[in-house]
Amino acid sequence: MSAADVLGVLAALEGRGIPAWLDGGWGIDALLGEQTRPHEDVDLVVPAPDVPALVELLGAQGYRVTEGRLHSNFVLTDDAGHKVDVHPVVFDAEGNGHYTMENDEIWVYPATGLAGAGRIAGVRVRCLTPELQLITHDGYELDEDDRRDLDAIRRRFDLP
Structure with missing residues (x-):
């Protein structure tokens, strides 16, 4: 997916009031402030209650669910092969995002990590x-x- 494709998806979601956090390769490139390689998809963390609206919105743009389960990880793909890999989370009172993995275990995105x-x-x-x-x-x-x-993230942000 190109930068323009990703920004188009994010703008559409923002226009519907659906917050999304970039994860994966595009999330790393966003942190680095530049596209460092081609990306076949965009990984998004979104609030689980917004999943039906997200599927409807992207469906109107030609995307359809091609993999996974809506309560866990799922992928939407359009006819051009663009992929949106969605990780729905349920937020707790502290702002931590609880993600149900494909094996039904819960993984928590700490609120500080979504900043x-x-x-x-x-x-x-x-x-x-x-x-x-x-x-x-x-x-x-x-x-x-x-x-x-x-490696690029570790170098840029001086992390072990």
Whole structure:
């Protein structure tokens, strides 16, 4: 997906009052303030109560659910092959986002980790913090893009 594609999705969501935080490769590039590589999708963390409106909104733009379950992780794809990978969260009173993984375990996005901000093509966007990006990439086999992304975050933000 291009920067313009990502900004289009974010603008559409914002226009409907649906907050979204960038995760994954675009989230890292937002933190770095530049696109460092091609991305096949955009990963978004969104409030679970907004999922039906998100699916309806993106459906009107030609996206359809092609993978996953709406209460957990799911992917919407359009005819051009653009993919929006959605991670719905339920917020608690402290602002932590509780995410139901595909195995039905709960993973918590700490409120402090949702305070990130970055830029895509000069436009300010919400994203995970650098620290939370590192945590979300722990516990599974990383591909070469992931390794490069995380190395770039560690260097830029002086993280271990």
